[in-house]
Amino acid sequence: MLGEVGQAVSSTLDLHSVLVTILNRSIALAGAEAGVIFRYSRAERAFRFVEAVGWDEELVDAVRDLNVGESVTALGDAVASRAPLQIPDLRLRPSNPLRDANLAAGFRSALIVPLVGADRIMGVTILQRRASARSPRRRSG
Numbered sequence: 001m002l003g004e005v006g007q008a009v010s011s012t013l014d015l016h017s018v019l020v021t022i023l024n025r026s027i028a029l030a031g032a033e034a035g036v037i038f039r040y041s042r043a044e045r046a047f048r049f050v051e052a053v054g055w056d057e058e059l060v061d062a063v064r065d066l067n068v069g070e071s072v073t074a075l076g077d078a079v080a081s082r083a084p085l086q087i088p089d090l091r092l093r094p095s096n097p098l099r100d101a102n103l104a105a106g107f108r109s110a111l112i113v114p115l116v117g118a119d120r121i122m123g124v125t126i127l128q129r130r131a132s133a134r135s136p137r138r139r140s141g
Contacts, residue, residue, distance in 0.1 A: 016051065023053040023125070030111065032127040037115075038068065039123040040079060045070045047124065054128070055105070062101040072096050078112040079121045085112045088133035102128065109133040 023035035034054025038047040047068040052060055070076030073096055078085040087110045093099050102110070107128045115122040 019051040020053055023051065026125060026127055027053060030127045032111070032129055034107065034128040036063075036126045036128070037123060038075065038126070040070075040115075040121045042120065047073075047075050050123065059101060059105040062104075063098060066097055068096075068098050073098050074110075074112055075124050075126075078124055079114045079116075082114055082116050082121075084114070086110075086133065087112070091132075106130045 019037055023037065027033070027035045032054075034052065036052040036055065037050045039050050040047055044067065047070065049060075049063050049066065052063075055063075068075060070079065074085055074087055074093065075098075087093060090099055090103055090108055090110060107130055109129045109132050111127045113125045113127070115124060
């Protein structure tokens, strides 16, 4: 994955192309169906949509102008802990515009990965599936 990402970065200065490459590789590695990147603004204490792969235009339009406050969604929880956060079933999370738009588009589970720099939070990558994530089964016996 890093080789492809490095190639994308070195072959173009087009941020869109680089982000799409990163999302496509992340989706493939995670076995996800969609991926999205939000940038974080410390001044606004909020997240803003940057790029998505696997989202239809209706979902992009619904989310594009949202100002997602850090305390409103699990995005803030992931960056506060500086650790990935798995959401096995979005239906069990409190209602908010981002969650509700994703549920309406058919997404049921998500993995939120904070993008952390040396001295600041840059944003999050969210990998999504249309199926709810299942807990690992315990073996009996």
